Amino acid sequence: MSEAEAPPGPALLVVDDEPQVLALIPQLFRGEFPVLTARSGEEALARLAEQEVGVVVADQRMPEMVGTELLGRIAAERPDVVRILLTAYADIESLLEAINTGRVYQFITKPWENRELAVLIRRAMETYRLRTQNAQLLAENVRLVGELRTANENLESENRVLRREVGERYKLGNLIGASPAMEQTFRLLEKAGQSQANVLLVGETGTGKELAAGCIHHTSPRRARKFVAVNCAAMPESLLESELFGHVKGAFTGALRDRRGVFEEASGGTIFLDEIGEMSPTMQANVLRVVEDGIVRPVGASESVRVDVRLICATHRDLKAEVEAGRFRRDLFYRVNVFPVPLPPLRARQGDVRLLVQHFFEKYDAAAGKTLRGFTPAALSALERYGWPGNVRELRNEIERAVALAEPGETIDLAHLSGEVSGDEALAAVAEGDGKLRERLDRIEQLLILQELRRHGDNRTRTARHLGISVRALQKKIGKYGLRQGSE
Structure with a gap:
């Protein structure tokens, strides 16, 4: 069969030194698959390298290279090719050796029946096709398994990064502070992390109680399990009960399915109950049961569930x-106050404001991409003089706002701070600062104008009237000091 007439697919290769055999066998498979012929073993190996071959039929007795030797070489180079041996001689010993060593798939003795030979070769070609398909499927499976393994490795790597980031977020080093008060707090938090005792964090709003609770959890033996925070003052009693203990379907209007509470979800880990002092007496009793017995009963359920959680309040x-006033259960107080940790207010942390200012400035400046130049001495002085009743949270918000107001490349000054922070304390900072009298007086004038603009909603007419100057004079001073433009 010519190559133009050959259908696509793997070919049959017939190897024989007898021309009549090479002429006969191709006629049996006309239109089924390509048939190649070769007169010697070397020619057969050359044809094998040129085209995909599925079946090789080779004569045993050929000059230079016998059939079993040829099929042995093909088996070594192309083990997927099906190999058939033709022989007219009763060379049983060599045939058995070839079959036993896997070099020969089948052998046919001469003379043969064409129909039997055709059936055998067709089966051999089907065997090759199945081998090829199986090999392709195996390769595809190997590829998919490799991709899955890579995906799992990437996922595990990402999980390790996330675990590391979470651990770093709550490590004690991220509770910024170098004051003696914070050093004492750090020591207590480290001890609390090593303990299994219930912890009570006591401090004003904004002192970082949730961050401290996270530090304790992520330095404790429970750090591989969940850390769940619940603000007891942020929801009514009915919702808080469902949030903590869960509920069953139909327990109340809107309970369309069973829901596990956070005590059950965080079993094995840590629960942080913020503002526990805001709990009602009923909720206090329910929490006491969990602390004493380690069991919770979902709302509407008839059976309790055992849990294992560490409690940080x-x-x-x-x-x-609150206990003496009868507003908080004495027995619950003793249960949650096993390991008390006081968190000092920012006003009691001498020297920590500057550290926190730098920390938040770098964070928000990087997020905004403004490349600001830090703070002026007057702005830093005002920040350090302010009392910070909202503690670290208020300071963080102040720095975020100042970064938002500043222009790229600018230095944060008193004009970027809120009136509460820059106010009279800022004027005192300028008055006590360095510089010639004229410079310091200009600075005071700038701050007074800025304060009055803020007080009058940036209205220049009312501001000028209150300052006892003309609107035109006020406008010149606004331009001189680079203050924001107000309305008439």
């Missing part, structure tokens, strides 16, 4: 006074 109230 926080409050801005004096719980001892």
